Amino acid sequence: MAYRKTPAEVRRLEAAREHLVVRATEVVAEAGWAQASVSAVADAAGIAAGSVYQHFPSKSALAVEVFRRAARREVEVLGEVLAGDGDAVERLRRGVDVFARRALENHGLAHALLAAPVEPAVGAERLAFRRRYRTLFAEVIEEGVTAGVLPAQHPETTAAALTGAVGEVLVYPLGTSAAHDVDLLVARLTAVALRCAGATP
Amino acid sequence: MAYRKTPAEVRRLEAAREHLVVRATEVVAEAGWAQASVSAVADAAGIAAGSVYQHFPSKSALAVEVFRRAARREVEVLGEVLAGDGDAVERLRRGVDVFARRALENHGLAHALLAAPVEPAVGAERLAFRRRYRTLFAEVIEEGVTAGVLPAQHPETTAAALTGAVGEVLVYPLGTSAAHDVDLLVARLTAVALRCAGATP
DNA sequence: GCAAGAAGTGAACCACCATTCAGACCATCG
DNA sequence: CGATGGTCTGAATGGTGGTTCACTTCTTGC
Known part of the structure; x- marks a missing residue:
């Protein structure tokens, strides 16, 4: 010894x-x-x-760890905002707002997390995290429906659509380093997101 | 000679x-x-x-050709439906409906086109085709806004959101070979899509 | 039939990277 | 200090899969 x-x-x-x-x-x-x-x-x-x-033990394991940490931060932030104050619609709006701004602020990492080609192990992790986003969104939507501020709908489907919509709207701005009018982009994105959930303006 | x-x-x-x-x-x-x-x-x-x-000349070139052909077919079909009869909302509904049904019918290819990891050259092609989907959707949305059947909005953003939403909602059903209730899934998807564009039910 | 030249073959080649490993180096403790 | 057993190194290894090329096979035009 x-x-x-x-x-x-x-x-x-x-x-x-x-x-x-x-x-x-x-x-x-x-x-x-x-x-x-x-x-x-x-x-x-x-x-x-x-x-x-x-x-x-492998490059994959490191890649997964890198992905997990960064993605977990985002999930946590989104979760906090969606569980914050205000009615379901307002929280949803703020959630999309915060998510988009954080992504645009750190577009390299956001692109890597959301859109860039990845090896299979990381791809699986990405799917898992998308499911978590979906669950978070679905909860708020369900609340909104119950509270009567959102129309009847299938929350899981809307939540999936939201994650896809947010990702796709951000992908192009994220892919380039060009300057954008962040406020305008975010305003447009939140507007679509709220319409997606059926919120009345 | x-x-x-x-x-x-x-x-x-x-x-x-x-x-x-x-x-x-x-x-x-x-x-x-x-x-x-x-x-x-x-x-x-x-x-x-x-x-x-x-x-x-290379494997990449073949892959790009494979992608291009399959993707072009989908763009053409979607383009025809979106340019068909009916008002903008009805055409949008039918566009999403047809797109989703075709994807679910041929889920292997759809998954490869929409979601599966690809080499960079094919990834670039995928981006290009997404832009074409976006343009197609944006035209119909713009028409709808002009015709007064859709609320004022930024058509390009809504179109991007639509392509992302449709893709994301389909990814899970496409990834597995499990049986789904296609009609139910499509009904839910078209409902979200129409809400996205602000169509009144 | 035959010479010319293209298409087709598939095993060898090679570039790229993750992974390994023998040896160097260092921390612990009697 | 010296023995033990860890950490660190970076060149060598190995697997994978795209690409090449000397050779064979086929088509053409005379």
Whole structure:
């Protein structure tokens, strides 16, 4: 028993892993998944390619972790806004508003999360997160219907349509680095989203 | 001058190319892009891998051709329905209806066209075709607004939202081979789509 | 039939990357 | 300090799959 992991050592390892994930996320946000090779990511983190495998069993596992963290943040933010104050329609409006603004603000990462081609493992994760978005939206819509501020409808379908609609409207602005009138874009998007749910203006 | 392409020979070559594209499309529809390797596609067409390069300069070029043909058919069908009889709202409803039914009928191909991961060259083509869907929808919406059957709105944004919404609602049913109640699904989808555009029920 | 030249073949080739591993380096503790 | 057993390195390995090319097979025009 001449070596035992000391708490400091454990912390150091966790920090190294954390650092790797953060840098990998930056690479993905700035250059896309295709450029995020193991060696590129390792370089960005200042470690050797082989050291990546100290922290993750495969490149896929790292990619999934990068995706999960970033996506979870968005789900949490959306969830908070949708569970906030106001009636269902107002919360829905704010949810779409916040989601869109955050995506436009960090368009590289948003594009990677929403639209960019990904390897199968990450694709599966993306599907899972879309389902979570859908569930969040569906809850608010159901509330709105029950409260009588939204017309009768199938909440799951509307929720799926909303996630698709928001994503598609944002994809083109996200794909380019050109400047947009964010307020105008967001106003148009929230208007469509509310119509989608059948809110009366 | 001992060999000159005779018309019959030219026709034979075109037929061979055609056959290759058709078989490649079948492979993509049945097994997905990932399984459509050059050798798999060549096997399906009954030719050697090397012969693919008689017809296309690269695998990418073949993939793009496969995508383009299939996507063009859908755009044409949608265009015809949207330019048919009835007011803007009715045509929009029928457009979404027909699009969804065709997709569900041929879910393998639809999934490949709409949602499955693709190589960059095909991804660019996909974006281009989405823009065409958007343009088609936008025209009808603009008509509807002018005719007063739809409320004032930004047609391009609504059109983008529509393509995204339709795609997203269909992705899950398309991804599985499970049986669905097509009529119910389509009814729900057209309802959301019409609300999206602000049509009064 | 035969020479010319194109189409077709498929095994070899090659580029690309994730992954491995033998050795270097370092932290722990008696 | 020195023995133990971890972490780190980066060049070598290996699998995958698109592409090439020397060769064979077929079509054409005389």
